[in-house]
Amino acid sequence: MYFLAAIKNYDTITAKLNTLGSWTYKEIVGIDYDVDIDFEDNYTTVLTLSFFVSVIETGRRFKMKIRYANVSDFSIRKITNLYLTRSLIVHDKEELGWDTSQRYHVHDDSGYGENDGYNFIEFYCSSIEAISLEEF
Template sequence: MNNIKNFDNITKNLNALGGWIFKEVIGIDYVVDYDYEENCIALLILSFHVQVINTGQRFKLKIKYFNVSELSIRKITNLYLTRSLIVHDKKELGWETSQRYHVHDDSGYGEYDGYNFIEFYCSSIEAVSLEEL
């Protein structure tokens, strides 16, 4: 999760409660915003249901993805997760690009064996909130 800005600060309370897991995506918000130069910026805000393993306590974790492109969402009823979405940092591969991250779901059988329910590229990622469900 080192690719996600503010992730450690947002999840410190979860970590203090012990182990926790991602359960499913419970919200998808796609927003078009404008920067100070009136450039169009596509934002994707995903809300995740996360759960403390020992107590079963449930939380909603919101993560914002900036400058989203090539967003693909396949028809789904639930987007269950075996862990968080997989984030590939293309900068580590030596690629110079404004769309630094490739994000997609995974079936749990391997990083390239996804169900392909959701997939997109983005320039940066930030954890924005954690609230109890």
């Protein structure tokens, strides 16, 4: 399930790409993981992934950044490149009564349509937001 509706601002960020034609995710080209601590020693984890996307007809390349809040159980398997066949798969666990801090289960896909993933990247988060798109 590619639950793109869960990604705040996704339609706004991808509007430019959509006017240029069909486009596809190619790989993850940046991983930025931060832990913020407030004055009460509360921890907030934020993961920002930079995706390399390409317009199919013209080959124009862009970098799209997506931010994931309150990340937990974050794992990355030893890799050289993190190629994608589509965006990461997002499963909304709210209907199952999961804690809102782990509302979304996010992982890669093997490309065979089974939502199984290669297990290169996997984590849980409470919210997802597309934050920028720039020419690569």
